[in-house]
Amino acid sequence: MKKHTIFITIVITLAIGIGMWRESHIRHNNKVSTTPKETQLLTGTALPESKALPPFEFIDQDNHAFNNAQLKDHWSFVFFGYTQCPEQCPRILGALNNVSQRVGPNPMVQYLFVSITPEIDTPEKLKTFFAQDQFKLTRFIGLTGENKNIVALANQLGIYIADETGINIEHIGHSGTILLVNPKGELSALFTTAENPHRIAHDFKDLMSVYARS
Known part of the structure; x- marks a missing residue:
């Protein structure tokens, strides 16, 4: 036994x-x-380690100050462009609008448009621009400020902007990259193409899930 x-x-x-x-x-x-x-994203590139954005000071379309503090507790899609852009900006803004509809209403998500022609894109001009019918269902925030500050932030984030001197203001060469900033105000991912908004929306939802588990 x-x-x-x-x-x-x-x-x-x-x-x-x-x-x-x-x-x-x-x-x-x-x-x-x-x-x-x-x-591993469908169309975007997730950074191995998120990076805090450098300090910046802009003005939004309602003439309110907009800085790093307004990034906190939000997911922010960020795109550098200008309202008179003939092709690239309308295409990318249209893609972001599409992403917004796929993601659905979410007060935590905002879509930031940083003007690279602040001398033209005043807060009033941006407010009128984003009051158009095609933008009404998306939380677009137009940002402007001093040109040197905009260029400095773009350079620090790896966004190309051609020198405006001596060129046609309606055809300024610039990057079409869309940046994604997490609720801590850190750059988390980037999208170098806007050809597939449904994939961007899918990637974004995946990144939100990963962030929530971290």
């Missing part, structure tokens, strides 16, 4: 040990396999 009891005890101990090993093994494998998937 004693030997039988010892045998049972050994079997139970082995079973527990094997169970603990399997659980540890599964956790390890899940950690290794899920982490790359969490940052």
Whole structure:
């Protein structure tokens, strides 16, 4: 009887040990396999480590100050462009509008348009521009300010803006990249193409889920 009891005890101990090993093994494998998937996007590029935006001071379309503090507790899609842009800006703003409809109403999500021609895109001009019917369902915020500050922020974020000197104001070369800033005010991802708004929306939802679990 004693030997039988010892045998049972050994079997139970082995079973527990094997169970603990399997659980540890599964956790390890899940950690290794899920982490790359969490940052693998359909069309965007997630930064390995989010980066805080440098300090900036702008004015929004309602003549209110807009700085880093307004990024906190929001997801912000950020695009540098100008209202007189003939092709690229309307296409990207249209894509962001599409993303907005796919994401759905969410007070935490805002779409920031930073003008690269602040001498033309005054707060009043931006307010009129975003009052157009096609933008009414999206939380677009037009931003303007001193040109040197806008260029400085764009350069620090890797956004190309051609020198306006001696060129046609209606055809300023500039980057079409869309930046995504997380609720901590950190750059989390970027989208270099706006050809597939449904994929951007899908990527955004994935990034929100990853952020919520972090």
